[in-house]
Amino acid sequence: MSKTITGFSKLNKEAKINWLIQNFFEYAETAKETLKLYWNSDEELQNLHDEFIENTISNYYLPYGIAPNFVINGKDYVIPMAVEESSVVAAASLVAKFWSARGGFKANVISTKKIGQVHFMYKGDFDKLKDYFENIKSTLFKSTEEITKNMRKRGGGILDIELRDKTSELENYYQLHATFETKDSMGANFINSCLETIASTFENDEIQIVMSILSNYVPECLVRAEVSCKVSNLGESDSKLFASKFEQAVKIANVEPHRAVTHNKGIMNGIDAVVIATGNDFRAVEAGAHAYASRSGKYKSLTNCEVKDGIFKFWIEIPLALGTVGGLTSLHPLSKLSLQMLQNPTAEELMQIVAVAGLAQNFAALRALTTTGIQKGHMKMHLSNIVKQLGATDEERNYLLNYFSDKQVSHSAVVDEFERLRK
Numbered sequence: 001m002s003k004t005i006t007g008f009s010k011l012n013k014e015a016k017i018n019w020l021i022q023n024f025f026e027y028a029e030t031a032k033e034t035l036k037l038y039w040n041s042d043e044e045l046q047n048l049h050d051e052f053i054e055n056t057i058s059n060y061y062l063p064y065g066i067a068p069n070f071v072i073n074g075k076d077y078v079i080p081m082a083v084e085e086s087s088v089v090a091a092a093s094l095v096a097k098f099w100s101a102r103g104g105f106k107a108n109v110i111s112t113k114k115i116g117q118v119h120f121m122y123k124g125d126f127d128k129l130k131d132y133f134e135n136i137k138s139t140l141f142k143s144t145e146e147i148t149k150n151m152r153k154r155g156g157g158i159l160d161i162e163l164r165d166k167t168s169e170l171e172n173y174y175q176l177h178a179t180f181e182t183k184d185s186m187g188a189n190f191i192n193s194c195l196e197t198i199a200s201t202f203e204n205d206e207i208q209i210v211m212s213i214l215s216n217y218v219p220e221c222l223v224r225a226e227v228s229c230k231v232s233n234l235g236e237s238d239s240k241l242f243a244s245k246f247e248q249a250v251k252i253a254n255v256e257p258h259r260a261v262t263h264n265k266g267i268m269n270g271i272d273a274v275v276i277a278t279g280n281d282f283r284a285v286e287a288g289a290h291a292y293a294s295r296s297g298k299y300k301s302l303t304n305c306e307v308k309d310g311i312f313k314f315w316i317e318i319p320l321a322l323g324t325v326g327g328l329t330s331l332h333p334l335s336k337l338s339l340q341m342l343q344n345p346t347a348e349e350l351m352q353i354v355a356v357a358g359l360a361q362n363f364a365a366l367r368a369l370t371t372t373g374i375q376k377g378h379m380k381m382h383l384s385n386i387v388k389q390l391g392a393t394d395e396e397r398n399y400l401l402n403y404f405s406d407k408q409v410s411h412s413a414v415v416d417e418f419e420r421l422r423k
């Protein structure tokens with residue numbers, strides 16, 4: 001029998017859950033209990049979360065941690081991170097401390113231009129289209145005046161609208177390529193509203209609008225973050241060898257896409273965690289970052305390293321379309337708190353902080369990979385999780401952590417030793 005349903009969205013939360021568990025769960029009561037376990041007892045707060053999306057039946061938590069000791073452009077920060085992966089926050093904290101003793105991170109925003117496009121089809125003569133565009137261009141701006149009024153007051157707005165001929169790539173395909181400055185907001189709604197208004201003003205009998213939408217590829221909304229110190233100050237037993245292997249690791253990620261993807265994934269561990277904690281759109285950031293990593297036609301590292309004249313320099317350049325006002329940033333109490341923790345940054349400052357979190361994460365990963373390997377740290381965490389699952393007492397836990405400090409950790413080895421201990 002079909003399990004499709006009409007009018008599901010109209011049901012209240014309880015009825016939605018009942019329908020779900022009756023149709024898709026064997027152990028209905030357990031499922032219901034789990035869902036309700038994650039409801040917030042503060043009804044107002046729960047309602048707020050319910051309304052973020054549609055058909056909400058519970059909340060899905062991510063741990064919210066903080067990485068202290070970041071120094072960025074001479075200013076102290078504690079960085080909030082929402083992430084489920086162990087070691088990410090620990091790595092950020094360690095690296096923050098390490099670089100705070102070596103001048104901290106330097107960051108600067110290179111550009112803040114965002115992009116949106118009206119995609120359309122046109123079968124006529126290009127010169128005629130060009131004339132039409134030139135004649136209507138000022139009207140296109142005028143048509144958005146109501147939408148752009150507040151943004152213009154804040155120093156933002158539509159920067160330019162360009163007509164682009166894309167017919168060499170797709171028959172009859174043209175676009176209006178618009179650039180925007182959205183100041184402290186991420187600007188997605190603003191850009192999309194402007195584009196839809198522009199499109200309806202631009203449309204005529206010969207122009208068929210296909211769609212109007214912002215682009216998450218923002219190579220001109222770019223930030224750079226950097227660390228540097230004397231090679232001899234890198235704190236390794238053989239700092240010269242370390243610097244050289246580290247540099248090679250980055251070079252490998254620049255020539256080998258399989259490695260580059262993992263290398264950049266590690267960067268995104270840091271980036272996404274801060275992006276989520278501050279209520280920004282991590283899918284947009286991810287999509288844009290990976291497109292930027294491929295801008296040469298080959299997928300490459302987002303970071304770079306140079307060891308020259310005894311100086312180790314490591315930096316990241318990444319497009320980040322972020323907001324510190326609007327969207328979830330002011331709606332979600334924890335996003336608001338994250339921004340307060342970061343001393344209420346402007347969008348440009350947040351870009352710098354997020355880029356630093358990515359660079360720090362990559363530094364931690366490459367330092368571990370080129371020295372001890374990452375499994376040592378991961379296995380420590382793995383061991384601690386197994387011990388927790390086994391329900392070990394504090395005494396048993398201390399014993400097991402000590403016992404495995406110089407041995408290979410595997411689930412079965414820990415279980416065996418635990419059972420032996422209990423016997």
Ligand code: MEV
Nearest residue numbers: 262263265266365366374
């Ligand atoms: C794991 O989440 C991230 C790393 O694989 C990144 C890297 O290999 O550079 C450790």
